[in-house]
Amino acid sequence: MKKILLLALGALMLSGLGSCERRRALTEAALPEVSRQFIAEYFPGAEVSFAKVETEFLDKEYKVVLADGTKLEFSRKGAWCKVERRYDAVPEALVPEPVRAYVARQFAGHRITCIERDRRDFEVELDNGFELKFDHDGQLIDFDD
Known part of the structure; x- marks a missing residue:
């Protein structure tokens, strides 16, 4: 007992x-x-x-x-x-070049309004609601609309 x-x-x-x-x-x-x-x-x-x-x-x-x-x-x-902005893009210098290039190529005219990083990856959210996940080499590994 x-x-x-x-x-x-x-x-x-x-x-x-x-x-x-x-x-x-x-x-x-x-x-x-x-x-x-x-x-x-x-x-x-x-x-x-x-x-x-x-x-x-x-x-x-x-x-x-x-x-x-x-x-x-x-x-x-x-x-x-994490950096999250409601009405403006996050500072460009925070976004790795391969991620910026991918967004410019695939989502022309849209801005990155949120970026989050951890030990494994970067996650960005665009002004159209898309969420993209990249590894630290800038390769897309997941997305959510």
Whole structure:
């Protein structure tokens, strides 16, 4: 009986650890230096409307909203993970050349309004709603309309 009670208590504690999520607002100055440099380089003169850090168990993520509605996400070290713009294209310099070339060739006249990267791939969303996934070499690996 004692073993069953200890196992149940252990399982309850472990299930609670994964859901320990905290969010708190930040000032722009409290963002990692890398993130602040990114904003200054790719969105010069942009005003930060809101910034927050989300901490979940062993991971940390920074989220920023600029005054023009642009949404930015940064990793725990401050590197950009996602740039999403509602009414404009993402900065061209963020999009790898093979991805830009593919979009220009296959979707002429459409803009990339969102780009997301991780260790494995890049995902872009176009202003027509198409989502394209590329590997780090710029080869298309998946799409969704």
